[in-house]
Amino acid sequence: MNGYYKRTSPETAGEPVLVASGLRKTYRMGRVPVQVLKDASIEVRSGEWVAILGASGSGKSTLLHLLGGLDRPDPDGGMIRFEGRRVSDFGGAELNGYRNRSVGFVFQFYHLLPELSVLENAMLPCLVPNRWVSATLPLLAALIGGGVGAAIGSTFGVEILPTADAPTPSKIALLAVTCGVLGAAVGVVLFQIGQVLAERTRLRHGPQAATSRHTLEEFGLGHRLRHRPSQLSGGERQRTAIARALASEPGILMADEPTGNLDATTGREILDLLKKRHDAGLTIVMVTHDATVAEYADRVVRLEDGRVVETTA
């Protein structure tokens, strides 16, 4: 069962999941501070689709990036709570989890990785490397490799020493250390090769691949799985970006101008696709400058002069 289906069960539907209050964000243009968000507050309830409407340059992307944990407000510049917890209190791993699993983000300009295929791009949020695995296991491989190398060096080294060299304890020790270092290097190399092979297998055959493949097929991209983003149309790229945002089955989808770079027909297709997911319970926060696009949402707010102004749906 998808995460967002769970979160929007009848018991939890309508609860505020994301609450931002008094957000301030200032950029510096050289020495000149530019305050983009002045006192922006917004509440998003589970299961609703909120559109943030605003003119170009009004700070829509800035606000969405703050909500998605991709950027931080000014010091003392308001707070964001997700399911009651302050996002600013999240530690590194928790913040990564928030960005990758709690929230799915569709960027204004796709941000697909050109060297990866459509399927690999779509799976990206689920490929966050496990720090324990990438930091600890190579060390373990080196220790085991080193130990085995040293043992081999000290046990069999005597036999391969040139006959002129008497096998003194210090020579045997030197041999053991040399074999140990070589063994450690071999251990790390073997570990890295194993990790790449395991990652490839996970990419192609793991449950995540099946989920992403299924989403891409649902989005009409089943015949494009192995293509690179440069071989796709704008609409296909956006559908890949949405599939990526949904890969970890997030509670909230944040979409920054999801139709901004598309023609009207393709834009409608994308919105229909979002609507289908929303009807199934997905919470959506969408940024747009286009009032007709905003009409898809349950509720429309405006971003004006760095503040969020409530309007009617």
Ligand SMILES: Nc1ncnc2c1ncn2[C@@H]1O[C@H](COP(=O)(O)OP(=O)(O)OP(=O)(O)O)[C@@H](O)[C@H]1O
């Ligand atoms: N990293 C940055 N450094 C300096 N200024 C920035 C930065 N990012 C955004 N800005 C400025 O902040 C303002 C708001 O930018 P933002 O991208 O949030 O607007 P927007 O409403 O998303 O616009 P658009 O509809 O064109 O995408 C703009 O004036 C922009 O130039």
Ligand SMILES: [Mg+2]
């Ligand atoms: Mg923008």
